[in-house]
Amino acid sequence: MQTPALHLGTTPWMSTYTAKELTRQAVYAESLGYQSFWLPESHFGGIGSIPDPLLPLAAIASSTKSIRLGTTSLLLPLRHPVLVAEQVAVLDQLSEGRVILGVGRGFRREMLEVFGVEPKLKRRMFEDCLEQMIKAWNGTDLLAVSGNAPLMDEVRLGPETVQKPHPPVWVAAFGPKALKQAGSFGLPYLASPIESFERLLQNYASHSQACTEAGHVCAEALPVMRNVFISRKKTELDSVKTLLNKQMQEIASSQMGRSPALVKAAAETSVDNWAIVGEPNAVFDKISLYREQLGMTHLINARMRIEGLEEKLRISSLDYLSALFR
DSSP states (O other): OOOOOOOEEEOOOOOOOOOHHHHHHHHHHHHHHHHEEEEEEOSSSGOOOSTTTTHHHHHHTTTTTOOOEEEEEEGGGGSOOOHHHHHHHHHHTTTOOOOEEEEEOOOHHHHHHHHTTEEEEEEHHHHHHHHHHHHHTOOOOHHHHHHHHOOSSSOOEEEESSSSSOOOOOEESSSSHHHHHHHHTTOOOOOTTSSOHHHHHHHHHHHHHOOOOHHHHOOOOEEEEEEEOOOOHHHHHHHHHHHHHHHHHHHHHHSSSSSSSHHHHHTTTTTGTEEEEEEEEEEEEEHHHHHHHHHHOOEEEOOOOEEEEOOOHHHHHHHHHHHHTO
């Protein structure tokens, strides 16, 4: 059987989050043949925050034609399920069916508390929200879902999503409980880009087992987020590894906006354990290993915003990566 083509995606590689700048990057990625462009959700980080990634993705939708528009983790406990189902449906309409929705729970206690979310309840809230969103997309009477006394015969979601029964939903998950929860829905699991290859093998096996135990056939999509940098110059490769290591050490020290356990593990190991940095042939071989041993179907080039690295080198790397799988 012939191996399916690898789906390539990317996150932004410059950290100026205006609609104009993000659109410029998405248009360029589309011109290189990238098939998806991904934005995270982040709060209270100043000008670099994206508190609602659906909004800039709507701007990007108007200037692109084919590239899919993804969220690496839309935080469901912060949102009303019917409202977010409507917002996703609108984006799916605006983009003519190009949405991939990555969803998550959030882990920063201070962020959850600002939004009135009790941290110990976040997992239950996430599950309830996702269940109600799926019911809304499937055309369920929303009054029946809410349990409110009917003021009319029925209330159904409008507009409907272009993709049926709804856009693909992937679950960002860290740790055994989150992996089991993702598997209980039978939805693809989206890992952190800084987990080691060995940890990914264990995580995807646990997720697959959870899917089976819940009575689901595992989803065909198996996405992996990874730092990827390609160059033919050893000096540039060494420089990127040094910059990535420094960046991870700084994040580990501050623990701002990241899971401390994941960051600590990454900071204490070689960059090669959680990033793919090398010459074109070496990168192709490593990505092939991910496809063979993990069954990876989607590679999302993440965390390209490497402090101290010129944009021309980031773009050169993006071009190399797309050329490997054209």
